[in-house]
Amino acid sequence: MSLELRHLRYFIAVAEDLHFSRAAERLGISQPPLSQQIHTLEEMLGARLLVRTNRRVALTDAGEAFLKEARAILVQVDRAVDYVRSVERGEKGELHIGMTRSAMLAKQVPRAIFRFRTEFPSVHLGLEELNSLEQIDALIHEKIQVGIMRVQHLPAMLQSHMLYADPLVAVLPAKHPFCPISPTLSVPLDPAQLVHEQFIIFADSAGTGIRNQFYQICHDAGFNPRIVQEVQEASTMIGLVAAGLGITILPVSYSYLQQDSVCYIPLSSPSARSDIHVVYRCRDHSPLLRQLLTILKSEAAAHAVSRR
Structure with missing residues (x-):
């Protein structure tokens, strides 16, 4: 049998109450299964954690040491769960972005970056200045997650959304x-x-x-x-x-x-335009990417409306 988180929770409850009946009531289980789980835990550890008498329950030295470690493990597990849920919501993590030198000259992209940092301060944004060909290569080799560039031809694994026209x-x-x-x-x-x-x-x-x-x-x-x-x-x-x-x-x-x-x-030529696109991998469905795309599109649309 392998050690499970429930063994830690059962032991912590007994160690804190120093009473099997009260600990069982707090855990919502009956006392016999609780006693059996603690006994199983001691066998797995090869150490006696509790001293039991008819009148009292006390922690052994090994029990005191294990209580400290068990609490730390559960705290870390809770942190991990909270972190993963935040990442799934697009609130934490890392996002690496490539952009052309001129992308930060217009207002749309800087405003989007500032807004993203403000709304998601726990997300680390890695910004890297790359030309369009370098960004495509970095996207293919998964060195960046997002590219902001002028596109002409993209490989099938990449897709793009036009943000704004830059004549x-x-x-x-x-x-x-x-x-x-x-x-x-x-x-x-x-x-x-x-x-x-x-x-x-x-x-x-x-x-x-x-x-x-x-x-x-x-x-x-x-x-x-x-x-x-x-x-x-x-x-x-x-x-x-x-x-x-x-x-x-x-x-x-x-x-x-x-x-x-x-x-x-x-210039009056119809071909005299150079649109700025956001480019990303087709199979990338990360919440962080969705959040950034939403903000980029929103800022681009807001700027277009303001110029009418």
Whole structure:
């Protein structure tokens, strides 16, 4: 026979009451089965826990020691049960999230992260900056549970939900002829008007889908772009544009970087959009994931309504 939690509870009741009848009444069982269970417990432990006489029950030294350990075990079991139930409700645990560099520039994702931390303070959020390709790889190998990225093609094991549109814009030096006198006077620019420009783009190793979208926009506009520089970081691209080295095309969220030496002009091309998606494994049904998805969708919807 193996030791069970009921043996601990029976022993603790007798040890606290030092009376079999009262302990049996508290436990809701009759006295004979209780006495038998205590006897079985002593046999399993190979130690006498209680001294019984006609007039009293007392703990032996072994009983005193076992009482302390039995109480600690039950406390730990109760903690484990409470913790597991909290995890099942999505109130505790760990959640590892990958996100692109630009995901935190727009308001929706930072607000969702802040709200999640506020509503679920016992959940540890691990945030990691990864490009889209790195996030997909991390999701496949279960290094992260959630990715916030710009998606084009996903493997079958992953699914996504669009959070918000992040349109692509032309980033030009502030003194460029296409830059309006005031941002409020800006009108969409036909990408064909950029045919004679020199471009700064993401290197292929940057792992971003924006590079492919850039080429698609140029192809749809009927020209092959002249590339003067390939870089890894969007901030570098904006800096080079400000220096007059060329122009670039980036998501409008980068305008929050507030570089005064450049202007951001919307593009009229239907393909000039780069939607932000939340991506996760199809078979992941964890409560924590459900909680985060609900908050992300809620914040994205609230922001969309506020901009109408």
